[in-house]
Amino acid sequence: MIGFIVRRLIGIIPTLFFSSLLIYSILLTAPGGPEVRFAQNPKVTTAQIDAFRARWGLDQPIPIQYCRWIGVCNTRTGTKQLADDPVGGLASLFISPQGVPNFLPSGLGGGDNGVLHGDFGYSSTNGQPVVSVIGGRIAATAILGGVALVVWIALALFSGVIAAVNRYGKADTIITIFNYVGFSFPTFWLGLMLILLFAGTLNWLPSGGMWDVREVPIFGTDEYTQLLRERPVFVLLDLARHLVLPVITLVFVNIAGDSRFVRAAMIDALGQDYVRTARAKGVAERRVIVGHALRNALLPVVTNVALELPFLFTGAIVTETIFSWPGMGRAYIEAVSEYDYTVLMGILVVTALIVVLANLLADIVYAIVDPRISYG
Amino acid sequence: MTTDLDPGAHALRAGVGDVLLDVRDLRTHFKVMDGLVKAVDGVSFSIRRGGRLALVGESGCGKSVTALTIMRLIDQPPGLIAGGEIMFNGRDLLKLSDQEIRKIRGGQIAMIFQEPMTSLNPVLTVGAQLTEAILLHQETDKKGARRIAQTALEDVGVADAKRRLDQYPHELSGGMRQRVMIAMALSCNPALIIADEPTTALDVTIQRQILELIKDIQTRTGAALLLITHDLGVVAETVDDVAVMYAGRVVETGSVEEVLLHPRHPYTRGLLESIPSQGKRGKPLSVIKGMVPNPFRMPPGCKFQPRCPYQWGECATGEAPLISLGEGISSRCLLHDPRFRDRLAAYDTPMGDPA
Ligand SMILES: Nc1ncnc2c1ncn2[C@@H]1O[C@H](COP(=O)(O)OP(=O)(O)OP(=O)(O)O)[C@@H](O)[C@H]1O
Numbered sequence: 001m002i003g004f005i006v007r008r009l010i011g012i013i014p015t016l017f018f019s020s021l022l023i024y025s026i027l028l029t030a031p032g033g034p035e036v037r038f039a040q041n042p043k044v045t046t047a048q049i050d051a052f053r054a055r056w057g058l059d060q061p062i063p064i065q066y067c068r069w070i071g072v073c074n075t076r077t078g079t080k081q082l083a084d085d086p087v088g089g090l091a092s093l094f095i096s097p098q099g100v101p102n103f104l105p106s107g108l109g110g111g112d113n114g115v116l117h118g119d120f121g122y123s124s125t126n127g128q129p130v131v132s133v134i135g136g137r138i139a140a141t142a143i144l145g146g147v148a149l150v151v152w153i154a155l156a157l158f159s160g161v162i163a164a165v166n167r168y169g170k171a172d173t174i175i176t177i178f179n180y181v182g183f184s185f186p187t188f189w190l191g192l193m194l195i196l197l198f199a200g201t202l203n204w205l206p207s208g209g210m211w212d213v214r215e216v217p218i219f220g221t222d223e224y225t226q227l228l229r230e231r232p233v234f235v236l237l238d239l240a241r242h243l244v245l246p247v248i249t250l251v252f253v254n255i256a257g258d259s260r261f262v263r264a265a266m267i268d269a270l271g272q273d274y275v276r277t278a279r280a281k282g283v284a285e286r287r288v289i290v291g292h293a294l295r296n297a298l299l300p301v302v303t304n305v306a307l308e309l310p311f312l313f314t315g316a317i318v319t320e321t322i323f324s325w326p327g328m329g330r331a332y333i334e335a336v337s338e339y340d341y342t343v344l345m346g347i348l349v350v351t352a353l354i355v356v357l358a359n360l361l362a363d364i365v366y367a368i369v370d371p372r373i374s375y376g
Numbered sequence: 377m378t379t380d381l382d383p384g385a386h387a388l389r390a391g392v393g394d395v396l397l398d399v400r401d402l403r404t405h406f407k408v409m410d411g412l413v414k415a416v417d418g419v420s421f422s423i424r425r426g427g428r429l430a431l432v433g434e435s436g437c438g439k440s441v442t443a444l445t446i447m448r449l450i451d452q453p454p455g456l457i458a459g460g461e462i463m464f465n466g467r468d469l470l471k472l473s474d475q476e477i478r479k480i481r482g483g484q485i486a487m488i489f490q491e492p493m494t495s496l497n498p499v500l501t502v503g504a505q506l507t508e509a510i511l512l513h514q515e516t517d518k519k520g521a522r523r524i525a526q527t528a529l530e531d532v533g534v535a536d537a538k539r540r541l542d543q544y545p546h547e548l549s550g551g552m553r554q555r556v557m558i559a560m561a562l563s564c565n566p567a568l569i570i571a572d573e574p575t576t577a578l579d580v581t582i583q584r585q586i587l588e589l590i591k592d593i594q595t596r597t598g599a600a601l602l603l604i605t606h607d608l609g610v611v612a613e614t615v616d617d618v619a620v621m622y623a624g625r626v627v628e629t630g631s632v633e634e635v636l637l638h639p640r641h642p643y644t645r646g647l648l649e650s651i652p653s654q655g656k657r658g659k660p661l662s663v664i665k666g667m668v669p670n671p672f673r674m675p676p677g678c679k680f681q682p683r684c685p686y687q688w689g690e691c692a693t694g695e696a697p698l699i700s701l702g703e704g705i706s707s708r709c710l711l712h713d714p715r716f717r718d719r720l721a722a723y724d725t726p727m728g729d730p731a
């Protein structure tokens with residue numbers, strides 16, 4: 001099992017490398033660059049723009065820009081400097097200040113810049129390290145996504161099983177209609193309607209945000225953590241109130257696929273011979289459904305859910321925007337609108353990593369739940 | 377027929393009158409898109425306590441549906457038990473509540489299915505599947521159930537039973553899985569074992585072993601056996617009585633000697649004549665002409681009439697009931713209707729068996 005996981009982990013390295021190349025190329029082909037945000041500003045001169053480009057290394061050849069970002073090259077700039085370098089020529093670019101190849105971990109004397117060393121650079125709009133910009137956002141997204149996922153899987157399993165057991169019956173029809181309605185709802189419309197009803201007309205729930213700005217400090221700060229420790233019920237209740245509407249939106253719009261998937265897997269399982277065997281043993285129907293059919297139906301469902309995990313990080317973009325949730329999705333939208341290339345690339349790389357890890361997780365979980373799979 | 381028959385069986389049967397299972401005029405239909413399939417439409421037979429009966433007939437004649445109806449395992453809908461009685465130990469199984477029938481399933485009536493490869497749950501260990509039934513029907517705890525399961529596995533000739541309990545079905549061969557199914561069936565000491573073509577999916581050498589095992593278990597435990605098969609060779613070796621089915625009906629019943637050596641119904645005759653045997657070497661094999669009737673276009677009279685070499689005008693319109701001919705022998709053929717006694721005389725010249 002351990003060997004299997006290690007082999008798969010090694011296997012994801014090339015995948016990640018190619019996705020980083022791809023992300024880089026796609027952003028390059030997009031018109032403009034980080035300096036585009038000055039284009040509309042008449043006060044910014046061409047000389048200032050050139051200086052900005054030089055400061056961020058945007059005047060370097062593109063392969064070098066990539067190598068620096070990824071961490072294979074060091075960050076010394078200027079071809080003139082290079083010519084004076086003792087190692088001489090281009091080769092010196094790949095050598096860390098300690099004189100060993102730059103891509104090695106900094107503990108071994110490698111460089112400390114670039115994605116390989118956990119350095120995603122600095123936000124080109126506010127100068128903060130990308131890691132700290134994204135870090136807090138990941139936590140916020142994980143909370144929203146995690147809660148939504150739990151609710152959504154529970155409901156998908158429940159509704160899928162009920163629909164399968166009552167196939168073509170009343171309950172099945174109602175669940176099917178509910179699924180298709182949810183599936184067809186545009187997220188933004190549903191979100192706005194929920195806000196209108198529950199935050200506007202009824203005034204039961206907050207219309208957006210993750211905490212009550214009047215009572216609770218900013219999420220992720222030490223003050224927030226301290227208040228959480230002092231008054232956990234108050235802070236968590238506040239968080240829960242803010243979670244209700246975005247979670248409903250995410251679940252309602254996204255449950256259809258999984259609910260149908262569970263239904264199909266259950267119908268398949270219920271028709272199998274071993275279910276008949278269980279009934280022939282005198283096993284009660286509820287136990288036949290849960291202990292025998294669902295146990296088998298879970299195999300494809302588990303894989304499907306694991307593969308959907310990344311979607312919670314990326315797919316919540318619209319929901320996070322509507323409900324002003326300070327998560328990855330909103331950070332992504334902000335980065336795009338502000339031409340914050342470093343943050344954008346950071347988010348894309350993290351997303352790629354999540355996708356790859358989710359795939360790995362799907363394989364591992366499948367191997368665990370299905371006794372027929374051997375860790376080849 | 378050259379297969380050896382046990383002459384003692386007949387004498388034994390004559391003395392015992394205690395009926396365990398009595399199926400009377402059972403009708404199980406299915407509502408499908410194209411109409412109503414009358415899969416079982418008039419099945420009657422009975423099994424004595426400790427007796428052995430084979431239900432034989434061509435594929436699709438309703439043998440499995442009959443067995444599943446006895447177990448009340450027909451999904452309704454699309455299934456519909458349209459009529460009949462299944463008296464088991466003096467109670468009509470069709471009138472029991474869901475909870476009462478669950479106590480009988482696996483406890484008093486156990487079933488062995490045709491497909492050992494798919495009949496065990498792939499994600500549960502053999503032990504878990506065996507103990508589940510034991511815990512349901514016997515007063516014991518988990519440990520006790522495991523012991524009983526292990527004994528049951530040993531009883532059916534599974535070597536290394538203790539280790540097998542922790543294995544998953546995919547780690548066992550087909551024959552081994554069928555042994556597990558048999559162990560499951562016998563673990564709760566049922567009064568009746570229904571085996572639905574238990575050897576069809578296995579290769580020939582294993583078939584023999586499994587059949588021997590079922591016979592052995594049956595004699596040892598004294599359980600009654602309802603064996604479903606289309607292999608008449610198996611019938612001759614395994615059971616005392618036979619019920620022959622055609623198009624959802626029982627068309628002939630009788631002791632194994634009577635049915636195999638003196639078949640009453642033309643369909644049974646056709647079946648027997650189509651089996652290759654040593655005595656018939658060199659002669660062309662006869663087959664029953666024509667096809668099994670389409671379930672949506674059943675002949676109005678006798679269902680076998682279109683294929684029957686002995687049919688006459690009456691057969692196309694009138695269908696005989698199962699006519700009792702004494703000693704448990706019965707036939708659903710107009711030839712045995714007293715009105716047509718003269719025709720029977722011509723028909724009744726014994727079947728050509730040179731042996
Ligand atoms: N669930 C169902 N829905 C509709 N029709 C069914 C259903 N189950 C069985 N039938 C029909 O009932 C008839 C009898 O089927 P059954 O399985 O009892 O045959 P069988 O005698 O066991 O044949 P075999 O030797 O092939 O096992 C078939 O024509 C089949 O199409």
Ligand SMILES: [Mg+2]
Nearest residue numbers: 439440441572
């Ligand atoms: Mg069958």
